[in-house]
Amino acid sequence: MTLHEHDVIVVGAGGAGLRAAIAAHEEGSDVAMVTKLHPVRSHTGAAEGGINAALRDGDDWELHAYDTMKGSDYLGDAPAIETLAQDSPEEVIQLEHWGMPFSREEDGRVSQRPFGGLSFPRTTYAGAETGHHLLHTMYEQVVKRGIKVYDEFYVSRLAVTDHDDPEERSCHGCVAYDIKSGEIVGFRATDGVILATGGDGQVYDHTTNAVANTGDGPAMAYRAGVPVEDMEFVQFHPTTLPSTGVLISEGVRGEGGILYNREGERFMFEYGYANNAGELASRDVVARAELTEVNEGRGINDEYVYLDMRHLGEERIVDRLENIIHLAEDFEGVDPLVEPMPVKPGQHYHMGGIETDENGETCIEGLYAAGECACASVHGSNRLGGNALPELIVLGARAGRHAAGTDLGEAGVPTGPSAKSEDETDLDTPVQPGALDVDDSDVAADGALVEPIDVVEHAVEAERERVRQLLERDGTNHAEIREDLQKAMTENVNVFRNEDGLKRALEVIRECRERYQDVAVSDPSRTFNTDLIHTIETRNLIDVAETITLGALARNEFRGAHWRQEYQERRDDEWLKHTMIAWNDGSPDLYYKPVILEGENKEYEPKVRSY
Amino acid sequence: MSTQITETETETETESTHQKRRLAEKHARADMRERAKADLSEAEESVKIKVFRYDPEVEGKKDPRFDTFRVPFTKGMTILDALIYARDHFDSSLTFRHSCRQAICGSDALFVNGRQRLGCKTQMSDLEWPVRIEPLPHAEVVKDLVVDMEHFYDQMESVEPFFQTNEIPSGELEEQRQTRENREKVKMSTRCIWCAACMSSCNIAAGDNEYLGPAAINKAYRFAMDEREGEEMKEHRLNIIEQEHGVWRCQTQFSCTVVCPKDIPLTEHIQELKREAVKSNLKFW
């Protein structure tokens, strides 16, 4: 059995993973990255708009924290939010010192621009391809430091001990499938495993996310016993191209782009969706406004609205938003210098994820998570544009340092089932959620496996068995299951949600789970078997979809990105709490934990969110 | 090449010519689409793709062959869409790399109808049908459309592809200044998505496996031309690209520039480095 041993193993090499690896390496750890895509192929590269950081006079971290809290609709945890706002400037300057080609002002300093929901223009950017530059700059640093990267290794299981109480478990590594050779190898991490597997947009069929964004991290951690948090909060981006889901950056609206409906009305103002901020209101507001326009018959082709930037003038567009021209042309066949671009909302970002504290640590010892797959929670119920990239570098760096053994002080955000404040008692689900049989857990359930090396070996064995079965048996192809799942999610667990739809979704998910039992891989090859990989991913999608839907069904209110037809009001008296779901060895346990509004210097007072 | 200012002027000039080129290409494509539409109304709305297949482990695929799939054609369909359709509906063992679907991850550079293209960025309607899809030439095929990228990565990483400077400002939260002109100058070169289309298209790279290749040289350019690194580092960078298998190997065949999906003026960058190298060598005399 091939077994690689390192101090710290980082799973995923997007912005969060790279930053974590560099941080751990700087603390002297022997760190390795294991990633299913080569690092530069990670979806961080797709981020366009920018990184929020309070860098300039007139701005400070407290304003940033305040905006973030307000944007989160008071569902963010103050210790995490404040950490984000405090560390972000330093991290951004660090990127600059690593050579990241930021856009520049006349005086040679990095440029910042206004972004939705921000009280100060603090979104630092590099053209309209900020994520691309961030990703490549950090990968360059990884090359410079000679950090070992196992690329095209698909991590399919964590090696976690099998104590009954998840909070007593520890993580000793993970199991990966070497995509090129088909070998299943063990990774033993002496100091910690950091999950940085990114988004899970593939749960939906219209998304700005990559095909590789399948929520592997949350699903693996969830099955290993880490609760997932606030899963119902999925952000839909208001401006994606209808045919592909390719994102048109908020930068377009930041620079002055205007949204029109079929009648040529500037609906954000005309229909009072956001009388002050207009097009720059936060994403959920704009996304719902667009869908309302479409639903009320004022959309174009009953599908989308127009985003117009022609009035900005060719020079300014070419200077600041050049890549938008190419995106619209290549993926939608529209020249935005000549005509307005069609746009509609698409799944974009998942606020929820693996529960961690502001040091990136989960309730399982030695298991960390950072980036989009994690939930610290800095975004609460709604992420502000430009706040994910700082999350990657701030929390990525902290997770890396902490895993490498640096003392970051006691975390302010409690984790694990012990942080539970109340149980959800009367959730009425049409079908039983969770595993079909109790065996579906990723931890061995047969006694005290605690020797690290045994735990890893056991996990490798279990995974080999699973893969062998998938390859050998005959059965259905996962692609149909995935498609049905995605359709059901888009139809029922979208921007607009109601009880019937959510219940229908749960039924479909259950059905998918049942069909998945007979799934088989028809490609017998061990070389680059993407059929196998996609099949394993589909299982993760099912688990993630289920948690999203369960959370959405439980939350009887309208907050941030989560809107319920029956409850169109934010209900602070009852719902200032996080929705938590623990796998609980196959019979999911839904419970709540309080939101922390108590900041370093102040208490955040929930206010009505109006832009 | 005189001062910085004129440099940027040329830079923006090429930029706008790029734009013009793209515009011209767009019109050509529009025409083509019209024609394709006309053809379609007669034919059934499906397109044939011929896909290269190879798998060292599977009987019947050990000898490379072409498989033909007939996929329903929809407006706006890309090569990648067609491949995904064929995989999900006809043969789940059809293997190719892809991820972002938006020309940013660089996974799906393929050899389509005799030219290196990104699958996700190429409209089906812009091509002659049936469409022939092969893995990138000049690279070893791992399976079907997947090629071994190791060599490309090695070349990319051999040019010290990371920022190096001794001039980091000491003040807290202080960035290194960079003029807008300088940022403009390196802008195009920073767009590379490591897709290897250029390397695959270059005859020289095919003949000389050690040739750094256009993408790696472009990467070196990105740093050599970044004023924040300082003069000394620039010398060092020029030494790197001047090596035996460096810039001098380039025979200005331009195919790299033609195929680059990010419109990076690769040949221009390589040529500029040659001139810079000659200039810095002349100083030794």
Next chain:
Amino acid sequence: MSQSYDRGLIEDFGRWTEFSAGMWAWIFHKFTGWVLIGYLFTHIAVLSTATVDGATYTQTLQGLESLLVVRFLEVGLLAVAVFHILNGVRLLFVDLGIGLESQDKAFYAALIVSAAITVASIPTFLMGAF
């Protein structure tokens, strides 16, 4: 480790129909360059008759010139030289970074102009050969 498939050189050059302008320019430039250097060696060899004496020189040259093949070869040489010069100038511009956007057009122009000059010069070359 899995094995992989190397399609080899034959496959590469089997693709000549798909070469772009710059590749053709490169191939032609190479070919013409080799012809020219070959010619230079022959040329000096022929001219070496001058070291014997003037008459031999004159005789050799005029003897060669009276052969029809030689006349045709000369036309070929001119074609080759003109193309090499024109494309050489194109390459010089490329080296200076001037007009890179039109490099493909420049190549086609070089081809056409070479052809034109060659055709136009046939009478001159063949004059008196028959």
Next chain:
Amino acid sequence: MADYYSSFEPKGTRWLFQRLTAAFLVVVLAYHFMLLHFVNHAADITFAGTQVRMSQLGYFLTMVLFLIAGTFHGVNGVYNALVNQGLEGTPKTAVKWLLIVASVALIAQGIRVAIAMTNLI
């Protein structure tokens, strides 16, 4: 990566010379062709005519330079072409010396011929 740090390698110099000689050759070769194929027809060339031309010092020097430049340009071009096709190691060194010897011989013989064409001696 050690081999990157080898100090001065004359590759760039040869590259530059290839260009400089090319620029020179454009002019002279064109002139040469015009003079010997269009103004004076090749068929009409006689030793006497050649001698008259070659005895002018300027023309003589131009032709010698033409020869040297052409030889360098052509031979260096051939060498580059071979190296680009992957010529390496001992064969490369062998070819290099072979080409150098051939060039020197060509230039020497050329100059001998040129001198024989003049009435200077």
